[in-house]
Amino acid sequence: MESSVRFINVVGFGILFLLIYGVLLFYPTFRVLFWLISPFSEGHFNCIPLAIALGVVMPLIALCFMALNNFSKITHLSILQHISIDYMISCAILLPLCLIFEIIYGTYPPSRPYSYIFSAVTLGVIILYILFGTLLGMFVTVKDIPVHSNGAQLKLVHISDVHIGSRSSSFLRMIVNKVTNLKPDVVVITGDLFDSRSVVQLVSSDAKNSSHLKNTSHPHESPLDVLQPLEDLKAKYGVYFVMGNHDMMSGEDSVKAVLSYFPHITILECDYVDITISSQKSDNNKVRIIGIKDGSQNFFVQSAEELRDKLNSKKTSSSPSSNHKDIHMSSSSSPQVASSLLAPDTSSSTSDSVCESSSSSSSSHPSEYQSSSPSASTHPFTVLLHHRPHSRAWKNVMKMLDADLFLAGHTHKGQLVPIFPLVNLAFSPSYGLAPFSSPFAPREESHPTSPTPTTKLLSSSEPTSSSSSSSSISAASNSSDTVHNSKKQGHSRFMYINPGTGTWGTLMRTTSFGEITQFSVSS
Template sequence: MGFYIFITLFISVMSILTLLISRRLVRKLHFSNKLKLVINIFLAVNLLGVIGYLFARYNPTIPNWAYFLLSIPIGIIFLLFVATVFYEIFSRVLKVIPVNEKRRDFFKKTLDIGAISVATSVNAKAMQNAKTVEIEKVNVKIKGLAKPKKIVQLSDIHIGGLIDKYFISDLVKKVNQLEADVVVITGDLVDTSLDFAKDALDELKNLKSNYGTYFIVGNHEYFHNVTNIIKYVNTLNIKTLENENVYIGKEDEGFNLAGVYDLIGLRVNAYVPDLKKALDGRMINNPTVLLAHQPKFIEEVKDVDLVLSGHTHGGQIFPFNYLVKLQQPYVKGLHQHNENTQIYVNKGTGFWGPPMRLGASSEITLLNLSS
């Protein structure tokens, strides 16, 4: 029932945004009626693509080219709506500028052509950005760390659809070149039925580091049988941290690595995060790094040196990051949460929904820890 409510609300919102684009942007353009009709037909077809995407999202039998075409309409609507808002603002400013009507008409035509040109260019740029995964190098000072350590963090890969075994194979090669002490995956690794994710997941067997690879579940794992996902990931030379901790490094030279289930577990009453249990038995004289999928879990943390999170995608498409900020205390990057605790939020190694990135690149994080 919840899924159908989500579909109804999502389609309703996308329909309203499309209508606003048509009424507040397309209708006001100094273009011929024929050209405006063509643009409106494109918007209608684009909206149908959104509906098709909702049914294709979890149907891995759909070929990638079709999935790509069905996934981009969401981003197109969002970016065109942003363009519409800016167009409205500039149009109102133009109306009050004290210039003669001939010059005002020239400015209006320039604004119309510019709005469509910029919107088209930004959409193309956003799609191009999603093809590149950048290495984010971050230096973090950790009190009491006897010897420097390198952590590579991956997050929000979202295997399924366009994120396939070829994407993961290339990702593994990039990670291995960083020669990490430990690799961590902070949730939302799988976003499809496990049967269709196995080929991509199997590529993760090739990850190399001095002390292994560790994984925590994110909210999306709960949508696809979290129990089976944990069991399968654990067969790939990857350890899922289930409200528990391990020690990374040689005696007295390393740190505690702890991991908790995702906050969605509180809502579904299964695989519930338990920080107290996750920290139980750790070596208290050594620093602690906690893996928690959602940044807002930081509100539960008191005596942890560093929290590594994901979930936000850095907003993925600007200015969506401002909406994410309403729900999460941190959207991306390194932050000093309080006197004792820092948090780093990975912008996501893959993407969800449209294969678009604007103002928030996909990333592999290399965290250089030092005393």
């Protein structure tokens, strides 16, 4: 029985491969080359064998380049993957155009002698499209979103979908420089930091025992070379990372092994961290960072339910939850992360638990941080991190965890224009700021007699009100995004979907620039 199932799977994969290879790659390549060459080969040579040969060989070369980049330890071969994927994108654009012109040439034969014009013009437009998209993909903008609330004051920087593997070490260096220039209090990475096994492969024992990150014996083969800039990605209260689908496909254990070289980066798999800012004069000087690794919508909801139960048990207990770390920081503290925060969780866990582990790291850290009390008189400003926005679940999960801000990525805003409508169908919303249509119920610390908060989304050109009787979030967005919530007791929360700091597969993006999002939280 198992052998028959295996045979069916092999046959099915073979048929799928032939369909993709033959229809998507061979046919457009052969047809365009034939139309381009045939007018000039008449009376000289038969162009059909040449077109067929190129139609067969070019897709094979592209597939080999992709496989070589994915499994080779030489990370700078990613340029071969870019060329291969750009070629495949070109074939995907050419396929419907070729079918249209097949109909035209079949119904109107006098147009056939001009087929080379179609081929030349189409190829020229596609080349310009690739160059334009590659140029846009080189730029990364910083978008500032002031968040005005009665909570803690901090500067939080959000990056997502950097895709090291598709992108180079120099691109990562540019991102790190831009982030550090913002002087953030907290940096969060919502998944897909990596997308290639060649980057996150398990390091050799020689590299593990070395005091340097680089493997000097093989300077171009160390998986850590491309990640060197992460050494400088630091923030006052720490850097927090949740895994995305590409990180997990690259191997969770491999990602953890590689990030163990960067102990200032905390992996939150299904965990939360409370930060107390003692230098802040506000009574509510706590920030909570909740992280859930990538998974299905059901996994996301189940993980949130488990975290909610742990948070509720924390409220009724005098001791902190086993998978929770509190940190306390004074204004003179060093911009690193506390050892208590990053210590591995030693509590026992059952195998059927949705949240199987706590924040991951493996290093010692300075002692400037002191443990803070797990009890709090006011609710902390809560940031939820998860890779996918999960259109049908994010509001319920935010309510469940009492989150103020949900940060996600994954969608890339479509990345390329032909894909953008499909992403909108899969995720709604698919990028940007998404407010609730009505405020949440008031928290326990809210006072019924307090002024009624009103939330307004402002464009970057509009002034932001500093009135204490209102709460607002202003974003660099179109004025048409302005939203006025109903005037009820309570306050509003938001989801923000980063359109992607980097790009996947190709360097191209045509729907937006890469983005680093800065949230300036102030009371």
